[in-house]
Amino acid sequence: MTTPSWDPAQYLRHAGHRARPFADLLARVPDLPGDAPRIADLGCGPGNVTALLAERWPVAHITGYDNSPAMLDKARVEHEGPTAGGGCLDFAHADARVWAPGEPYDLIISNATLQWVPGHVDRFADWTAALKPGGTFAFQVPGNFAAPSHRLMRSLVRSARWRDRLADVLRHEDAVLTPEVYLDRLTGLGCAADVWETTYIHLLQGEDPVLDWVKGTVLRPVLTALADDPEALEEFLAEYRAALREAYPAGPHGTPFPFRRIFAVARKEA
Known part of the structure; x- marks a missing residue:
């Protein structure tokens, strides 16, 4: 898999739709054990x-971790500093593939990230071990790898035209596991786990909105791999655009875009 370069502006073009699963995840996180919680956003x-x-924990010390310099720069400019309730929000570089908590946390939370981390379930033991008694580990990952947006992309990169350059740039199809596997792994670590899935039907606006959406996320490895060849990139995008238009036809009010997501909230025994 190619390590993608990230574009905060492109990612934020659909910020409202992308934030909704995080809000739904956050709503299921129970009260935290500390009066001034320590929180990691991985x-x-x-x-x-x-x-x-x-907003949920105004006095908390919250650290956002990411491995993209561009994303961290945007986060620091827009959000870093003291919070209105007397807490603190800061950001630091970390790679979720190897990140190990250096202190106890009341909450470790991750939104649409772990699908980029091969073998992420093997990291759960270290992360839940770092929780304070009564603390929570919560995450959300996309569960739409079988959707047309992903299937068409995989088919295209494996085609005769592109396989020599792109066949190995995308994540494997098992980048996200089933809800049952997540439930089993989390309960096996001694946590009380709540795991569920939801399919959102996002109504996207504009021309080729599904292509615009994936340019911010799943298409990043392809965009990175072809960045030094604009002609080839435009050829790929033209072919993919045509396939997406057929798979996701525009309706009178916009383009419906079904998107399945998997959620888990695991509370450590108090």
């Missing part, structure tokens, strides 16, 4: 949803 991106944590 894979914070541009920090727009990390800031929602400060």
Whole structure:
């Protein structure tokens, strides 16, 4: 898999739709054990949803972790500093593949990040071990790898035209596991786990909105791999655009875009 470069502006073009699953995840997180909680947001991106944590826990010390310099720069400019309730919001570089908590946390939360981390379930033991008694580990990941947006992309990169350059740039199809596997792994670590899935039907606006959406996320490895060849990139995008238009036809009020997501909230025994 190619390590993608990230574009905060492109990612934030659909910020409202992307933030809704985080808000739904946050609503299921129970009260935290500390009066001034210590919180980690693993894979914070541009920090727009990390800031929602400060609204829920105004006195918390919240650190957003990410491995993208561009995302961290955006997060620091827009969100870093003291919070209105007397807490603190800061950001730091970290790679979720190897990140190990250096202190106890009341909450470790991750939004649409772990699908980029091969073998992420093997990291759960370290993360839940770092929780204070009564603390919570919560995450949300996309569960739409079988959707047309992803299937068409995989088919295209494996085609005769592109396989020599792109066949190995995308994540494997098992980048996200089933809800049952997540439930089993979390309960096996001694946590009380709540795991569920939801399919959102986002109504997207504008020309080729599904292509615009994936340019901010799943298409990033392809955009990165072809960045030095604008002609080839435009050729790929033209082919993919045509396939997406057929798979996601525009309706009278916009383009419906079904998007399945998997959620988990695991509370450590108090």
